[in-house]
Amino acid sequence: MDFSFTEEQSDLAGLARTLLTDWTTNNTPDGTGFDRPLWAALTRAGLIEAALPAPIGGGFGLAEQCTVLVEIGRAVAPAPYLTSVAVAACAIATFGDDEQRQRWVAPVASGTATLAVALATEDNRFRAEPAATGWRVSGIHSAVPMGAFADAYLIETTTPQGTLLLVLDRDTPGLRVTAQHVVDSTDAALLELDGVAVGTANTLGAPGNGAAEWAHRRATIATCAYQLGVVERALELTSEYALTRKQFDKPIGSFQAVRQRLADAHIDVEAVRLTLWQAAWREAQGLPADAEVATAKFWAAEAGHRVAHTMVHVHASIGIFLEYQVHRYFLAAKRSEFLFGAATEQLRVLADALSSAPSS
Incomplete structure (x- = not known):
């Protein structure tokens, strides 16, 4: 069994390290958790698009995403690659339809949008009840990583039929987003929903689909x-x-x-x-x-x-x-x-x- 990296993985890691080393040399994090020029540089280098599933992205997978994330961790770089690329965009690409991919994944690939992830924990949960045209969602999540500046949110909800993933734009009526200061930056957000109507166009498949x-x-x-x-x-x-x-x-x-x-x-x-x-x-x-x-x-x-x-x-x-x-x-x-x-x-x-x- 060969545990060495592939050529593509090594190239991605090397490119990411070079870019992030240059950024670290010339910049000091401002505490926002998001450096837009750095995100733009990662986009121009192809590090975002390459990791997204085809046809929108380059088709690289989890291993390649991890090699980039290791380099981001080495620089402690304020880039929302973990939430935007490795989780939210890939989840939408995997479980969403073509319209949802164009709506939310394509802007991430082009570097014009970022996504945050609000997954359920013991203390933070959303619940959804069936409605005429979709769902009525209520709940709270107190510290959504990278949520303070995100353009949309991948949200896990509990329904009578099982768990369900929703995608909500930041300007969704009834969604309240409040920036939160955590230990190392001000990138987290408090999300609050109280009976917010969510249509089927915002759901990733059926409840309980894994x-x-x-x-x-x-x-x-x-x-x-x-x-x-x-x-x-x-x-x-x-x-x-x-x-x-x-x-x-x-x-x-x-x-x-x-x-x-x-x-x-x-x-x-x-x-x-x-x-x-x-x-x-x-x-x-x-x-x-x-x-x-x-x-x-x-x-x-x-x-x-x-x-x-x-x-x-x-x-x-x-x-x-x-x-x-x-x-x-x-x-x-x-x-x-x-x-x-x-x-x-x-x-x-x-x-x-x-x-x-x-x-x-």
Whole structure:
């Protein structure tokens, strides 16, 4: 079995790293969570269109999307690729019709629109009741990632017939969008719906068609890919600092305690890497992947927590200076730890998946 990247995946990763390295060198994030010139540059480079399903996009799949997300994580770049491309646009392309693809996916491919994703959690849910021309939707989601500036929203709702994915434009009558400040930016949004009428043109198939479960898996895998880039670069920055920072005329990296922390962090990063690619491969091949996705997100959450704290501890006081880049990686790792399910929630999912698996 060959675990090496394909030529296309390597080319995408290399192009993304070059572009994002140039952006990082010349820009400082402004806290909005969205840099429009950067998004335009990603579009011109073909990194957005290439990852979308044909015929609107280049037809690349989940693995290629993950290679780009790793690079976005390494730069902690304010680009809504995770929600707009890897989840929302691909969900619409997969479960929607031609009119819906032209309405919502084509603008993402051209770089003129972004999408946000409001998937159900224990505390944030939408419910839909049948109406004469579609559905009446009510509910609240308190922190939709990338929702403050999104042009449309992919929303999971619960209906009497099962879960259903809807797509709502930002200007949908009755939809209230309020920007929220989260740990690392002001990109999240509070979404509120109270009996909003939604027609069949805004629904992705029929209730219970598996679209919501598909979106959950893709969102989780995409978050793991982003987190891999974050912790990978965090470990690099910490190792470089340990080699150059001296105490008692010796690099602190020569001290046993520091070496042990860095070694543990290296193991954690590799665990995130291996479990991510296992989950992504199985999902891309259409194989059962619930257990693998939960395992990958457990490591992305648990290992991300440990690597982030190791980074700050080794850097000491400089690790929390806002003028220094380390704090951006700490905040990104902590946010990704909880996004689309923290470690404990993933263990519950894993337990359910293992208990329902047929015995050999």
